[in-house]
Amino acid sequence: MLKTKMALDVEKIRKDFPILKVKVNGKPLVYLDNAATSQKPKQVIDSVTDFYENYNANIHRSIHKLGEQATAAYENAREKAADFINADSGEIVFTKGTTESLNLVAYSLSNELKENDEIVLTQMEHHSNLVPWQQIAKKKKAKVRFAEIDSKGELKTDQFNELINKRTKIVSVVHASNVLGTINDVGKIGKIAREKSDACFIVDAAQSAPHMKVDVKKMNCDFLAFSGHKMLAPTGIGVLYGKKDLLERMQPFLYGGHMIKEVTFNDSKWNDIPWKFEAGTASIAQAIGLGAAIDYLKMAGMEKIAQHENELAEYAMEKLSEIKEVEIYGPSAGKRVGVVSFNVKGVHAHDTSAILDSEGIAVRAGHHCAMPLHSVLGITASARASFYLYNTKEEADKLIQGIRKVIKVFK
Numbered sequence: 001m002l003k004t005k006m007a008l009d010v011e012k013i014r015k016d017f018p019i020l021k022v023k024v025n026g027k028p029l030v031y032l033d034n035a036a037t038s039q040k041p042k043q044v045i046d047s048v049t050d051f052y053e054n055y056n057a058n059i060h061r062s063i064h065k066l067g068e069q070a071t072a073a074y075e076n077a078r079e080k081a082a083d084f085i086n087a088d089s090g091e092i093v094f095t096k097g098t099t100e101s102l103n104l105v106a107y108s109l110s111n112e113l114k115e116n117d118e119i120v121l122t123q124m125e126h127h128s129n130l131v132p133w134q135q136i137a138k139k140k141k142a143k144v145r146f147a148e149i150d151s152k153g154e155l156k157t158d159q160f161n162e163l164i165n166k167r168t169k170i171v172s173v174v175h176a177s178n179v180l181g182t183i184n185d186v187g188k189i190g191k192i193a194r195e196k197s198d199a200c201f202i203v204d205a206a207q208s209a210p211h212m213k214v215d216v217k218k219m220n221c222d223f224l225a226f227s228g229h230k231m232l233a234p235t236g237i238g239v240l241y242g243k244k245d246l247l248e249r250m251q252p253f254l255y256g257g258h259m260i261k262e263v264t265f266n267d268s269k270w271n272d273i274p275w276k277f278e279a280g281t282a283s284i285a286q287a288i289g290l291g292a293a294i295d296y297l298k299m300a301g302m303e304k305i306a307q308h309e310n311e312l313a314e315y316a317m318e319k320l321s322e323i324k325e326v327e328i329y330g331p332s333a334g335k336r337v338g339v340v341s342f343n344v345k346g347v348h349a350h351d352t353s354a355i356l357d358s359e360g361i362a363v364r365a366g367h368h369c370a371m372p373l374h375s376v377l378g379i380t381a382s383a384r385a386s387f388y389l390y391n392t393k394e395e396a397d398k399l400i401q402g403i404r405k406v407i408k409v410f411k
């Protein structure tokens with residue numbers, strides 16, 4: 001692997017992740033299922049423990065010391081999330097995760113959709129950026145159109161010129177595919193969307209925000225969604241970024257406590273953004289954990305993380321391509337995040353995964369919540385190795401050895 005001045009100190013990073021000392025089936029854990037969820041460093045775990053041990057209270061309501069401390073920590077996490085993607089804190093809505101963020105946008109924007117309006121997605125969407133639009137389109141008699149992928153697993157970006165027109169009201173695309181790893185040129189897609197329509201431009205950053213620098217101003221997107229648990233934070237916390245004027249205009253998704261300014265028996269007035277979209281008791285500890293995760297990622301450096309994962313993906317793909325029984329999906333390493341999906345020809349991905357598990361290697365197998373994409377690829381399932389900042393070249397080697405064992409067992 002190419003070592004540059006920019007390289008991460010992976011050995012030091014690994015010491016921060018207690019779970020990496022765990023043995024699985026008597027073997028050291030090789031955790032390559034980061035696209036599903038990442039592991040958590042001690043700094044994040046400690047931040048959550050500190051909250052529960054020292055200042056646990058509900059936020060935005062209790063006029064006592066703990067309540068004030070908890071509120072400040074929660075809002076501080078919002079500031080960190082805003083800074084992480086170059087947004088203002090008023091544009092950051094905390095949700096449960098990417099799925100809830102995308103459902104919130106879809107539900108709220110659906111109020112403005114009419115019959116024959118069009119929604120443009122891609123063939124490589126995760127179900128969470130496909131099913132909500134599909135269901136809303138059915139209800140509103142709108143049409144969903146899909147940009148295709150080519151034989152290398154790259155998006156046919158120029159197709160957006162034909163797909164987007166004056167009837168297009170929504171363009172929603174994944175930044176990095178959770179199956180192919182492909183990094184899409186969202187800047188270009190957004191530009192086409194603005195030239196050809198007055199559509200809302202939405203980016204699913206679940207697989208990009210944890211792994212590379214994401215800048216909503218540079219992207220010029222209207223909305224962007226990501227999940228904390230895929231970027232070192234706890235589960236149950238996610239972000240929806242939305243441009244201020246759009247958040248102001250949109251109807252709330254959930255109704256209840258805290259999202260209101262005033263309630264009478266007959267009517268209600270909504271709170272200011274972003275709180276208008278945060279009904280009920282928030283995921284307080286989880287948001288604080290997200291703040292600690294962002295601190296950690298920034299300390300490591302997003303550029304270094306991207307470079308490290310790219311080197312690991314390139315190395316793994318090079319070794320995998322030397323095995324004639326293995327089929328790899330998606331583009332070359334420079335055009336993808338550290339996600340490598342593959343199949344051992346004639347072996348079901350679940351069997352591949354089970355053999356790898358016997359060696360302590362965790363990968364995901366299945367359709368990865370992207371069934372339509374798998375049908376385009378002509379397969380029903382794939383195995384997926386996905387790297388993060390704490391993975392090493394030695395772990396990639398173990399993956400390759402594990403795959404050789406799969407071939408030995410099944411061939």
Ligand SMILES: Cc1ncc(COP(=O)(O)O)c(C=O)c1O
Binds near residue numbers: 099100126129227369
């Ligand atoms: C590209 C993509 N979008 C959306 C999601 C949904 O994220 P969550 O399950 O955290 O809501 C995922 C999760 O794997 C994903 O990979």
